[in-house]
Amino acid sequence: MQDRYISIEGISRSYPAPGGGKTTVFDDLWLSMARGEFVAVIGHSGCGKTTVLNILAGLDAPSSGVVIVDGKAIEGPSLDRAVIFQSHALLPWKTALSNVAYAVSSRWPKLSRSEIEAKAMEAIRLVGLEQAAHRKPSQLSGGMKQRVGIARALSIDPKILLMDEPFSALDALTRGTLQDEVRKICIETGQTVFMITHDVDEAIYLADKIVLMTNGPGARIAEIVANPLPKARTRNDVHRHPAYYPVRNHIIDFLVSRSKSFDEEIAGKAWDPRHPPLVNPSIPEPSVAAIGKGPVTQGQGGDKPGFFPANRMRGTP
Amino acid sequence: MRSLELRSVAVSIMLLMTFLLAWHLAVTGGSSGQKMDPEYAKLMGITATQGKSAMPSPVDVGLTLWGHIKDPFYVRGTNDVGLGLQLGYSILRVAAGYLLAMAVALPLGFLIGMSPLMSRALDPFIQVLKPISPLAWMPLALYTIKDSGLSAIFVIFICSIWPMLINTAFGVANVRKEWINVARTLEVGTLRKAFTVILPAAAPTIVTGMRISIGIAWLVIVAAEMLVGGTGVGYFVWNEWNNLSITNVITAILVIGFVGMLLDQILARLGHLVTYPE
Numbered sequence: 001m002q003d004r005y006i007s008i009e010g011i012s013r014s015y016p017a018p019g020g021g022k023t024t025v026f027d028d029l030w031l032s033m034a035r036g037e038f039v040a041v042i043g044h045s046g047c048g049k050t051t052v053l054n055i056l057a058g059l060d061a062p063s064s065g066v067v068i069v070d071g072k073a074i075e076g077p078s079l080d081r082a083v084i085f086q087s088h089a090l091l092p093w094k095t096a097l098s099n100v101a102y103a104v105s106s107r108w109p110k111l112s113r114s115e116i117e118a119k120a121m122e123a124i125r126l127v128g129l130e131q132a133a134h135r136k137p138s139q140l141s142g143g144m145k146q147r148v149g150i151a152r153a154l155s156i157d158p159k160i161l162l163m164d165e166p167f168s169a170l171d172a173l174t175r176g177t178l179q180d181e182v183r184k185i186c187i188e189t190g191q192t193v194f195m196i197t198h199d200v201d202e203a204i205y206l207a208d209k210i211v212l213m214t215n216g217p218g219a220r221i222a223e224i225v226a227n228p229l230p231k232a233r234t235r236n237d238v239h240r241h242p243a244y245y246p247v248r249n250h251i252i253d254f255l256v257s258r259s260k261s262f263d264e265e266i267a268g269k270a271w272d273p274r275h276p277p278l279v280n281p282s283i284p285e286p287s288v289a290a291i292g293k294g295p296v297t298q299g300q301g302g303d304k305p306g307f308f309p310a311n312r313m314r315g316t317p
Numbered sequence: 318m319r320s321l322e323l324r325s326v327a328v329s330i331m332l333l334m335t336f337l338l339a340w341h342l343a344v345t346g347g348s349s350g351q352k353m354d355p356e357y358a359k360l361m362g363i364t365a366t367q368g369k370s371a372m373p374s375p376v377d378v379g380l381t382l383w384g385h386i387k388d389p390f391y392v393r394g395t396n397d398v399g400l401g402l403q404l405g406y407s408i409l410r411v412a413a414g415y416l417l418a419m420a421v422a423l424p425l426g427f428l429i430g431m432s433p434l435m436s437r438a439l440d441p442f443i444q445v446l447k448p449i450s451p452l453a454w455m456p457l458a459l460y461t462i463k464d465s466g467l468s469a470i471f472v473i474f475i476c477s478i479w480p481m482l483i484n485t486a487f488g489v490a491n492v493r494k495e496w497i498n499v500a501r502t503l504e505v506g507t508l509r510k511a512f513t514v515i516l517p518a519a520a521p522t523i524v525t526g527m528r529i530s531i532g533i534a535w536l537v538i539v540a541a542e543m544l545v546g547g548t549g550v551g552y553f554v555w556n557e558w559n560n561l562s563i564t565n566v567i568t569a570i571l572v573i574g575f576v577g578m579l580l581d582q583i584l585a586r587l588g589h590l591v592t593y594p595e
Contacts, residue, residue, distance in 0.1 A: 057498075078504065085498070085499070091518075093517045103503055106505050137595075
């Protein structure tokens with residue numbers, strides 16, 4: 001039995017449209033996450049991913065529906081849910097260390113100054129920034145700033161880590177290193193993570209489950225892709241795994257075409273928004289036995305409705 | 318003479334020299350030495366007899382300035398008080414009015430910046446009160462306060478409050494959303510958030526407002542003291558005008574400019590301290 005550590009229950013978000021009426025960004029979203037699970041959400045801009053994250057963070061409220069974390073409905077921001085912001089959001093007048101210390105002292109207001117400093121330094125060391133601890137954010141590179149952001153989030157021992165495209169502003173090399181480090185830290189600490197990303201490879205490398213969202217307005221969760229790669233994966237060999245390209249192609253096919261036409265795909269069929277299908281695209285398809293033939297064939301295959309009847313299964317209730 | 322700084326200093330000195338020379342030439346020479354009846358000459362004074370202009374030369378002003386610097390704090394009767402003392406009175410009045418304005422403008426600016434409701438509710442009042450010349454308040458202040466010294470302080474208060482108030486409100490209202498969100502996700506209380514996130518974030522804007530305010534306050538104090546009289550550098554200027562001592566008037570003008578620059582530099586230094594590079 002999967003426990004529902006986080007349970008998103010029928011949330012929707014709408015705002016008044018210009019000229020009367022209202023625009024619904026997403027409607028009747030259901031998703032549950034187990035403790036220690038790493039979930040990545042992929043979808044095009046405007047599908048409301050960031051809004052979902054903000055609702056989880058308590059920075060935004062859904063128009064309807066509720067999110068339950070660890071048995072309690074979210075009513076506002078909480079120190080139990082740390083956010084890593086896309087733009088690092090460091091306070092520029094504080095040094096790297098005091099940015100982290102600010103979070104530590106918010107979490108444990110009764111600690112002495114030196115205890116706070118020690119805890120902050122511990123988090124700084126975790127992301128390998130002890131040399132730059134006393135520098136201001138303006139004296140740090142983009143990757144170092146994001147490291148401080150990660151250290152700040154980790155320093156408060158959160159129950160859940162929320163990441164809003166944390167690596168998207170970084171160059172490819174830095175991004176890779178940081179992904180490795182975040183993955184290592186999350187596995188070591190058994191962190192529950194909800195991440196938003198645009199990067200398919202990043203999602204496959206980091207996440208246990210990848211949630212595919214259709215285009216907004218009226219976005220919905222189309223599928224949840226179970227990542228077939230072994231938990232003990234490394235950056236160097238992840239793309240050699242036989243399941244890697246089937247998953248990657250499945251997701252890209254979704255982003256390229258199915259995310260637009262998903263409503264047609266499910267038209268006339270029974271659709272239960274509470275239980276989006278859990279898909280495992282790794283089981284080789286007869287038509288794509290040889291991966292070398294190219295992902296295009298496979299991509300077209302993925303477009304056919306009901307192409308994966310064998311491995312499309314219901315999400316656990 | 319490669320460096321820009323050296324060259325600019327050289328040009329400044331050259332400009333000053335040219336100006337002083339032109340000034341000197343303009344006030345000396347001219348027609349002079351006409352023979353006239355000694356008694357008539359005595360009546361006319363040196364202006365007519367020696368062709369000397371009533372306008373002092375730069376040397377006269379320099380000597381007078383030196384005299385004031387050597388002995389700034391003398392008191393020889395109500396109308397003969399050292400320039401240093403007069404400046405002291407003015408600076409004290411500016412400081413009192415300015416600090417009062419700060420005590421009102423900073424908290425009120427915070428309130429306006431943080432509350433859209435108060436921002437809208439107070440906006441019409443600010444829009445109407447802001448453009449009123451501070452001296453227009455003077456009669457009302459004299460009538461209600463019944464003390465000329467306090468009235469001058471009130472005038473400084475009312476003129477320096479607006480730039481501080483508006484800049485504080487603007488700075489507070491425009492703190493980056495993500496910094497506020499950081500504080501929110503850390504469950505930081507309102508008061509702590511105001512002091513640890515909003516204040517440092519808005520500080521450069523607030524200090525800019527304070528710098529504008531001190532400039533206006535120093536402009537207004539001279540005019541206010543001309544009206545209320547008694548003490549202060551504004552009164553000194555007016556008194557010397559009545560004495561027809563243009564030398565002292567020019568000296569006072571120079572000193573007013575110098576003190577104004579000093580006040581501005583203090584605020585600029587403060588601004589430099591609170592500015593953060595992003």
